[in-house]
Amino acid sequence: MPQLSVVVPVFNERDNIPPLLAEIAAALRGRVDYEVIYVDDDSSDDSRAVLAAQKALHPELRVLHHVTRSGQSTAVWNGVRAAASPWIATLDGDGQNDPADIPKLLAARDAASAETRLFAGWRTTRRDSFNKRISSKVANAVRSRMLKDATPDTGCGLKLFEREVFLRLPYFDHMHRYLPALVKRAGFASQSVPVGHRPRTAGVSKYGMLDRLWVGLADLRGVAWLMRRGKVTRVEEL
Numbered sequence: 001m002p003q004l005s006v007v008v009p010v011f012n013e014r015d016n017i018p019p020l021l022a023e024i025a026a027a028l029r030g031r032v033d034y035e036v037i038y039v040d041d042d043s044s045d046d047s048r049a050v051l052a053a054q055k056a057l058h059p060e061l062r063v064l065h066h067v068t069r070s071g072q073s074t075a076v077w078n079g080v081r082a083a084a085s086p087w088i089a090t091l092d093g094d095g096q097n098d099p100a101d102i103p104k105l106l107a108a109r110d111a112a113s114a115e116t117r118l119f120a121g122w123r124t125t126r127r128d129s130f131n132k133r134i135s136s137k138v139a140n141a142v143r144s145r146m147l148k149d150a151t152p153d154t155g156c157g158l159k160l161f162e163r164e165v166f167l168r169l170p171y172f173d174h175m176h177r178y179l180p181a182l183v184k185r186a187g188f189a190s191q192s193v194p195v196g197h198r199p200r201t202a203g204v205s206k207y208g209m210l211d212r213l214w215v216g217l218a219d220l221r222g223v224a225w226l227m228r229r230g231k232v233t234r235v236e237e238l
Contacts (some may be wrong), residue, residue: 092157
């Protein structure tokens with residue numbers, strides 16, 4: 001059984017796949033027993049063919065394919081369900097998250113209390129466009145005020161969490177953006193860990209500013225309702 005499963009959702013990221021896999025191997029090989037699970041969200045480019053070719057170079061690689069396009073949260077969900085390790089690290093497939101930061105999250109986990117089950121990357125210096133930085137700043141402020149999740153950056157794809165806890169969380173589209181609040185609702189704690197962030201060097205972003213705004217508002221109301229209606233009770237057996 002691997003000690004860590006790295007889950008990477010991708011959609012049309014053919015040029016980012018080989019360099020990111022090489023960086024994951026450089027960061028983890030010899031440090032921890034691990035597997036890498038790429039979940040292809042029915043890409044319209046040849047991402048699947050590139051992934052199939054990479055299996056010869058990376059025996060730790062597993063490839064899942066969505067028969068129909070289902071979105072990033074579903075890709076993460078299915079990757080976690082298929083994972084063999086009790087701990088999961090996630091990365092965006094565009095190469096903007098640096099795999100060299102995964103050991104930093106593992107070190108934070110080893111030093112944390114038993115109640116902390118989520119370690120969320122915090123992009124202290126963003127390498128995105130001005131519009132994306134501003135929209136993320138506003139969204140993080142509104143989300144933090146409504147959900148009180150004490151997390152400065154929930155949009156970072158680089159996270160480390162316990163598989164069992166993740167699979168207890170309510171599943172819905174875009175849930176990956178609300179993991180700190182959902183983990184808090186489940187009775188556990190999360191910790192933000194400063195990580196690097198890099199500019200995209202290949203491919204194009206799959207999200208537009210208006211897409212994030214309207215979908216985010218609907219999701220935020222739903223998660224706020226879940227937070228109000230959730231109840232965690234400690235149980236003792238006599």
